[in-house]
Amino acid sequence: MPVGHFAMGLIRWMTQKDPKQRMKMSEIFSYLKLSQPVTSANLKTVLDSRNRTKTIQFSKTHYVDGGGYGSVYLGRCEISGSDIIVVKRVQWLEGSQAEAINRELTALKKLNHTNIVKFFDSALDDDFIHIGMEKCLTSLDLYCRKPLLYHGIIPMPSEQQVLLQMAEGLHYIHSQIVNGSQRLIHRDVKPGNILISCDNPSVIKWADFGLSRAVVTGSKSFTWSKLKGTDRWLAPELIHQDLKTKVRGSQSCDVFALGCVFFFYLTQGLHPFGDGDKDFVQFNIKNANSVNKNKLSNEHFAFHIIEKMIQSDPHKRPKMSVVVAELKTIW
Numbered sequence: 001m002p003v004g005h006f007a008m009g010l011i012r013w014m015t016q017k018d019p020k021q022r023m024k025m026s027e028i029f030s031y032l033k034l035s036q037p038v039t040s041a042n043l044k045t046v047l048d049s050r051n052r053t054k055t056i057q058f059s060k061t062h063y064v065d066g067g068g069y070g071s072v073y074l075g076r077c078e079i080s081g082s083d084i085i086v087v088k089r090v091q092w093l094e095g096s097q098a099e100a101i102n103r104e105l106t107a108l109k110k111l112n113h114t115n116i117v118k119f120f121d122s123a124l125d126d127d128f129i130h131i132g133m134e135k136c137l138t139s140l141d142l143y144c145r146k147p148l149l150y151h152g153i154i155p156m157p158s159e160q161q162v163l164l165q166m167a168e169g170l171h172y173i174h175s176q177i178v179n180g181s182q183r184l185i186h187r188d189v190k191p192g193n194i195l196i197s198c199d200n201p202s203v204i205k206w207a208d209f210g211l212s213r214a215v216v217t218g219s220k221s222f223t224w225s226k227l228k229g230t231d232r233w234l235a236p237e238l239i240h241q242d243l244k245t246k247v248r249g250s251q252s253c254d255v256f257a258l259g260c261v262f263f264f265y266l267t268q269g270l271h272p273f274g275d276g277d278k279d280f281v282q283f284n285i286k287n288a289n290s291v292n293k294n295k296l297s298n299e300h301f302a303f304h305i306i307e308k309m310i311q312s313d314p315h316k317r318p319k320m321s322v323v324v325a326e327l328k329t330i331w
């Protein structure tokens, strides 16, 4: 079967030994629907309320997935230069500041790095922000949690390269200045927001940075808990603090979460602070009890880097420039 064939993982998942693990018909159907061509008949055009120009189109029949504060569809966008893009549709609630969101999205559009997902354009209508971006194969989260579906479809770079690419992307984000003097912080570092591109070999791409702030600051009724899955990746200093502090966050919180993501990738889906429910994981994070630490050999090239990144004292965590430099020495 040719590299990248969409049905490779599907067949593997349907024919696996354990009957309980096999895909349900509804899942097979949604997966197959995504491989159908996106035709003009499926596309809904978003008329931007700012200038009423046609910018982004998305297909409701090509639903990819949904996160904590949005739904993801396939679509098209004139300026993308590619046939199919991904459109993330996020509701912006009453009290939102369209101008603040606009500014943030304009800043994101200017970013340009191999390890950052290409952001093409955005369109705001009365209820939703639509963000058009480069289409990737999947997220690191699904790649690790559903190996039969995604492993081997496109060759992945070595472990060192995957970690280095994640680190270089986050380092680039941290080096950006926004609103005159503030350094950019991702604020939602987790495996679901790290994408694996459709290139051969795949390239790691960061998504959804800054967006949480755009949505959070723009919405009075926002609560942090609406961010699906975010709780497990919060640094100890963010746990049990009020929303304002969490929204502020810091670059060292991103470093903590990335250390956990490195561990998650290298162990194919384990969190260093445990795999139980959210409260159990947060309790362990708060108490610096990395219960799964021994699941990664202390001779692994990344063990000591991860150890430094996930330490409780934010001042002792390395800056991303240091993480990049350390990973580069491992060849």
Ligand SMILES: Nc1ncnc2c1ncn2[C@@H]1O[C@H](COP(=O)(O)OP(=O)(O)OP(=O)(O)O)[C@@H](O)[C@H]1O
Binding pocket: 064, 065, 066, 067, 068, 069, 070, 071, 072, 086, 088, 117, 133, 134, 135, 136, 137, 138, 139, 141, 142, 188, 192, 193, 195, 207, 208, 227, 228, 229, 230
């Ligand atoms: N550009 C993309 N290309 C391919 N798949 C994508 C893309 N963006 C998102 N996805 C898929 O859609 C899923 C949902 O993304 P979404 O950003 O809505 O949720 P999330 O990352 O799980 O949570 P959050 O809302 O906190 O970002 C991702 O996990 C990924 O599998």
Ligand SMILES: [Mg+2]
Binding pocket: 067, 192, 193, 207, 208
């Ligand atoms: Mg996301």
